[in-house]
Amino acid sequence: MKLQNGQVAVVTGAASGIGFALAEALGGRGLTVVLADVETDALEAARAALAGRGIVVHAHVCDVADAAAVDDFAQAVIARCGKVDLLINNAGVGGRLGPLWDSQPGDWAWTFGVNVFGVAHGVRSFLPAMLQRRTGHVVNVASLAGLTAPPFLGPYVASKHAVVSLSETLAAELAMAGSPIRVSVVCPGHVQSRIADSDRNRPAALATESRTAPEVLARIRAGFAAALGEPMAPADLANRVLTGIEQDEFLILTHPTLNGQVQARLATVDRAMRNTA
Numbered sequence: 001m002k003l004q005n006g007q008v009a010v011v012t013g014a015a016s017g018i019g020f021a022l023a024e025a026l027g028g029r030g031l032t033v034v035l036a037d038v039e040t041d042a043l044e045a046a047r048a049a050l051a052g053r054g055i056v057v058h059a060h061v062c063d064v065a066d067a068a069a070v071d072d073f074a075q076a077v078i079a080r081c082g083k084v085d086l087l088i089n090n091a092g093v094g095g096r097l098g099p100l101w102d103s104q105p106g107d108w109a110w111t112f113g114v115n116v117f118g119v120a121h122g123v124r125s126f127l128p129a130m131l132q133r134r135t136g137h138v139v140n141v142a143s144l145a146g147l148t149a150p151p152f153l154g155p156y157v158a159s160k161h162a163v164v165s166l167s168e169t170l171a172a173e174l175a176m177a178g179s180p181i182r183v184s185v186v187c188p189g190h191v192q193s194r195i196a197d198s199d200r201n202r203p204a205a206l207a208t209e210s211r212t213a214p215e216v217l218a219r220i221r222a223g224f225a226a227a228l229g230e231p232m233a234p235a236d237l238a239n240r241v242l243t244g245i246e247q248d249e250f251l252i253l254t255h256p257t258l259n260g261q262v263q264a265r266l267a268t269v270d271r272a273m274r275n276t277a
């Protein structure tokens with residue numbers, strides 16, 4: 001979809017990191033941006049920063065894990081802006097590092113609530129009006145962890161695989177319905193943001209304690225940090241995503257040096273298929 005003046009873009013999780021950079025880049029291209037986030041003060045700071053740059057910006061406090069709250073958010077956006085051209089389901093949380101056998105029900109509920117249900121709610125609440133107008137683009141922010149399976153972030157990795165698969169489903173269903181609405185799923189590697197501090201937004205009812213020995217956790221953390229490498233600047237990621245939207249790319253990959261990780265996984269599938277011959 002060509003991005004232009006007068007369009008309306010909704011970005012969830014827009015108070016920080018990737019979401020803020022996307023909102024800033026879209027606003028810089030003349031779009032009206034509607035920011036949603038669960039973190040009230042950071043959201044207001046983000047709104048004020050963009051407004052200060054002359055961007056037409058609105059902000060809504062919204063917990064994307066809450067279906068009714070996302071419905072209310074969608075209604076408020078339509079009431080205020082009249083339409084949505086671009087929906088970016090970006091809000092996400094990182095979860096807690098540790099082996100899968102130490103993932104507690106609260107870890108699964110929180111991670112899937114935000115990362116998977118948040119996307120599903122966004123699609124359910126915003127798509128009907130977009131379908132009626134027969135125009136628009138949906139972007140779901142997954143992760144390279146949606147195409148690979150790095151250890152020690154089990155619920156997060158599973159949630160991002162879910163985001164990739166539901167994006168594929170959505171794209172197929174829109175095509176079968178003859179809708180011109182396009183879908184993109186973004187699968188970045190490491191990007192500078194506050195994702196490592198995601199617990200700041202975890203509801204108290206879903207708080208968990210690790211049962212893994214502290215020295216084992218310290219080794220896991222050190223290995224994880226070493227594997228991440230240098231983070232990409234969020235503004236660079238945002239520019240890459242905007243190009244992907246304009247070129248109607250379904251799968252937007254952003255870290256070419258990490259493509260080998262995806263190839264290794266595909267090679268495993270390929271070997272398994274050859275074993276069936």
Ligand SMILES: NC(=O)c1ccc[n+]([C@@H]2O[C@H](COP(=O)([O-])OP(=O)(O)OC[C@H]3O[C@@H](n4cnc5c(N)ncnc54)[C@H](O)[C@@H]3O)[C@@H](O)[C@H]2O)c1
Nearest residue numbers: 013016017018038039063064091092143190191193194195
């Ligand atoms: N930073 C990375 O290295 C990286 C890599 C791949 C994918 N991602 C994905 O990018 C997206 C953005 O994360 P980020 O890295 O910018 O982290 P971030 O923590 O800087 O930003 C995430 C934003 O989402 C908001 N948020 C959290 N829970 C929410 C909820 N329930 N409802 C609404 N908003 C909520 C936070 O308040 C925050 O403003 C996530 O989906 C994340 O999984 C990040």
